[in-house]
Amino acid sequence: MALIIRSSAIHAAGCYTTTAIRKGERVAEYTGPRMSKAEADERYEHLPITYLFGLGDGSVVIDGHCNAMFINHSCDPNCQTEEVRGRVWIRAIRKIGPGEEITYDYCLYDGDGEDATCNCGAKKCRGTMYSKEELRRRKRVEKKAAADSENKTRGKAPSGNGVKKRRPVKA
Helix, strand or coil: CEEEEEEECCCCEEEEEEECCCCCCCEECCCCCCHHHHHHHHCCCCCCCCCCEECCCCCEEEECCCHHCCCCCCCCCCCEEEEEEEEEEECCCCCCCCCCEEECCCCEECCCCCCCCCCCCCCCCCECCCCCHHHHHHHHHHHHHHHHHHHHHHCCCCCCCCCCCCCCCCC
């Protein structure tokens, strides 16, 4: 299998296959220097685009320096990522035809309030590269902030302030 990098309708450059790829086949490995998330945040604080891939719990990232860094996000991907013994592989989840762009769902989970707008064009595009779980988490945070703001204007204590009511102790 041969991969090439060329212009993409999704985002700038993309990774394409020149040959057919079978479902289940490894397409590429995400490689590059590894560093802590904190180090990456500091190093790339002012850059709009990074090619970081979070490992495990996200405390360590791979700074992509490979063909796989050009694989774009899609809400209807033809590949998925898998971590095997500390290595990240991109694997085909369906048959991929020659000339087709390789994509996977980024499932972003950290972005400091950024939108991470998706441009994949899929019929069921969710409009963002954030994972469904991250979108639910953000919605809960927004809901709590709105409730706290409403409570503040009414003079009530914020929700979830950690104060528990005690039951009277019988003597």
